[in-house]
Amino acid sequence: MASTSWDPDILNEALRGTCNDASLCKRYAVNIGYWKDPYIAYFVRQPKERKAPEISRGYYARVQGVGRLLKAFLQKTGCNCQILNLGTGMDTLFWKLKDENLLPRKYFEVDFPSIVTRKIHNIKSKPSLSKPIMESHSGESLLIDAHSLDSSRYAIIGADLRDLPKLEDKLKKCNIDPHLPTLLVTECVLIYMTRQHSASLLRWLAGLFQTAMFINYEQVNMSDHFGQIMIDNLQSRQCNLVGVDDCRTLDTQKEQFLLNGWETANAVDMIKAYNCLPKDDVKGIEALEFLDEKELLEQLMQHYCLCWATKDSGNLGLAEIAL
Numbered sequence: 001m002a003s004t005s006w007d008p009d010i011l012n013e014a015l016r017g018t019c020n021d022a023s024l025c026k027r028y029a030v031n032i033g034y035w036k037d038p039y040i041a042y043f044v045r046q047p048k049e050r051k052a053p054e055i056s057r058g059y060y061a062r063v064q065g066v067g068r069l070l071k072a073f074l075q076k077t078g079c080n081c082q083i084l085n086l087g088t089g090m091d092t093l094f095w096k097l098k099d100e101n102l103l104p105r106k107y108f109e110v111d112f113p114s115i116v117t118r119k120i121h122n123i124k125s126k127p128s129l130s131k132p133i134m135e136s137h138s139g140e141s142l143l144i145d146a147h148s149l150d151s152s153r154y155a156i157i158g159a160d161l162r163d164l165p166k167l168e169d170k171l172k173k174c175n176i177d178p179h180l181p182t183l184l185v186t187e188c189v190l191i192y193m194t195r196q197h198s199a200s201l202l203r204w205l206a207g208l209f210q211t212a213m214f215i216n217y218e219q220v221n222m223s224d225h226f227g228q229i230m231i232d233n234l235q236s237r238q239c240n241l242v243g244v245d246d247c248r249t250l251d252t253q254k255e256q257f258l259l260n261g262w263e264t265a266n267a268v269d270m271i272k273a274y275n276c277l278p279k280d281d282v283k284g285i286e287a288l289e290f291l292d293e294k295e296l297l298e299q300l301m302q303h304y305c306l307c308w309a310t311k312d313s314g315n316l317g318l319a320e321i322a323l
């Protein structure tokens, strides 16, 4: 299995590159019209190369799938909750939720300090990004430095998800509320951490929040030939998928939650998730670009999944949430 003896600086640098890739693919798909996101263009440049329609459809399924689960959680809690997006990269969800009048009480983002510095620089220099933060802010003065920003409804924190004491300290400084229903989101993040680091993170979060849901989007079925090609591909860019063991099957995806303090867990591959999306919407995006051959799309979607886990001391009915 994957070696763990990589130079941590090189590894972290390669990891940070994955956030650029995700945002470039999202921007490309948004430009073509797969979904609306007026904010992504403030974070990444226009991609130079064309992306295959399979990639854009995959991102469509990912954004819609995560969005549906997230909105179900917001509905159950009436937005009286907080969202903690871990390994956020240049994600724009905070701004989209604000436009839809669906902001939780507070929205937190965590990523490596260098990513956060870049994101804060973009926020500070683009009024379309800073204005919604200012508009939603009330009370004391807004705290902002190169590595963190803390307003009353939005906070972004530079931290390593493998260093839990420091992460906890920083979250507390930004007034995370352990008693509020909490939605945790990771999109293609846990696979870059060792099994032990992910397990510690999941267990710590399950202990911290009594009423919570976790949405994890990432690779699955990674033991087969196509999975090996994906691993080799990322390894050639010095991205070592050290957490790949939890991405072997839908069951291993669920187990990582059930073994680490979560009460329920569901997992579906992205073929199933795609088939759950409203038929008219899917028909609309399928008309955007011609796709002659569905085999590659199916293979790609078989190798990503949505897994969601809950614990529900507040009896909000979180276990009922489905795609």
Ligand SMILES: C[S@@+](CC[C@H](N)C(=O)[O-])C[C@H]1O[C@@H](n2cnc3c(N)ncnc32)[C@H](O)[C@@H]1O
Pocket: 015, 016, 018, 019, 022, 023, 086, 087, 088, 089, 090, 091, 110, 111, 112, 115, 159, 160, 161, 162, 186, 187, 188, 189, 192, 193
């Ligand atoms: C593939 S990108 C996904 C970004 C974002 N979730 C999205 O879907 O657009 C993975 C992100 O996880 C972050 N990440 C990975 N390991 C991390 C760690 N140990 N601590 C903090 N951030 C981490 C990376 O910096 C990167 O931004």
